[in-house]
Amino acid sequence: MSFQPKNVLFFGATGAIGSYILDAVLSARAEFDRLVIFTSQTTVQNKSTLLADLKEKYKVEVIVGDIQDEDAVKKAYEGIDTVVSAVGRGAIATQLPLIRLANASPSVKWFFPSEYGTDVAYSPASASEKPHQQKLKVRALLENKTEVPDLAYTYVVTGPFADYYVRFSGAREAGGWDVKNKKATLLSDRGESKISLTTMKDVGILTLAALRHPAAAFNKALRVNSFTTTPAEIQAEFERQTGGQPWSDVTYTSLETLRQSEAAAWESGSPAATVWTLRRIWTEGGTLYEQRDNALIGEPAMQTLTDVVSEAVRQAS
Structure with missing residues (x-):
């Protein structure tokens, strides 16, 4: 050509x-x-x-x-x-x-x-x-x-954009990392679902x-x-770069919980509904x-x- x-x-x-x-x-x-x-x-x-x-x-x-x-x-x-x-x-x-x-x-x-x-x-x-x-x-x-x-x-x-994925966006259950307070919510039961980010x-x-x-x-x-990783690997990297110690406040949001929150958000007309849908898709492996x-x-x-x-x-x- x-x-x-x-x-x-x-x-x-x-x-x-x-x-x-x-x-x-x-x-x-x-x-x-x-x-x-x-x-x-x-x-x-x-x-x-x-x-x-x-x-x-x-x-x-x-x-x-x-x-x-x-x-x-x-x-x-x-x-x-x-x-x-x-x-x-x-x-x-x-x-x-x-x-x-x-x-x-x-x-x-x-x-x-x-x-x-x-x-x-x-x-x-x-x-x-x-x-x-x-x-x-x-x-x-x-x-x-x-x-x-x-x-x-x-x-x-x-x-998904990696820059946004690692931040909390709205409800904590939707996943993200808070470096200042060393809080994290990992999507999937143990944060082991793979995701590709850019x-x-x-x-x-x-x-x-x-x-x-x-x-x-x-x-x-x-x-x-850019790369493929898991929430658990992201958490490990945050811990490595913030002193090497485990964070004390780490929670998990299961795929089933994501689906329930997504359904509730669309039913109520919440502007966050799109966020829930996309995060459910990513956690299902849609990347x-x-x-x-x-x-x-x-x-x-x-x-x-x-x-x-x-x-x-x-x-x-």
Whole structure:
């Protein structure tokens, strides 16, 4: 395949995961002719220093507009060959018109939807998981070669972000580690269920690697990660890096308890329902593959469990 991306447009580039993707691409700035950010007026107001820095240091072009304004998006696509979307979970559906406009564009050839995270097509059961529905609609459109015949896609499927997995997010039973107070809740009966994790920094590195390997990435779900571990191994690493003694407050949440909490959260309309579902999926093994796809895109160097725990300890100090 002779195609190599040179002119890349980003949606969500200054967001939680988009900023890591942009940072990785900027580290290889010389490989690209144009890097363009499509962003909102609110971002311009709130992140003016960042945007000014991107323009001056990296010659990043900044287009200000409404993602739902078709004319603005069409204009932004002019001369662009690749689109990388990192919109948040609440904006996943906004990608549907972006994809149709990309297919209609004479220059856009490749689209990366906002897929970073849990695999929405891991198994037949994935089709009924509530948090997956919008991403599944995006996949259905991209894979419909009657409706979008001229657009290649790549899904960068990373599994859960290691940076978030090691933190408590809401109820303690949902799992996490509190370094200051040496408290932990491990998911599964004894914390022995394997899980594959990807750091947010590595999400960016893996996306850049995919951009560098279009022949391997075109029309493929790349199932990639930083490392595979268990909650028990994470706990052991936290103890090693915090003095070498066992933590006194370590609890466990069984898979059955996760399922019960998930059901109750959805029934009550709790905003935490998605968290419970995802953590149940991870604990069931929904991040594991016989072989990961890192090698297909050059086997870039990844961060380790030691790195993740070290950063969490540093932040707590």
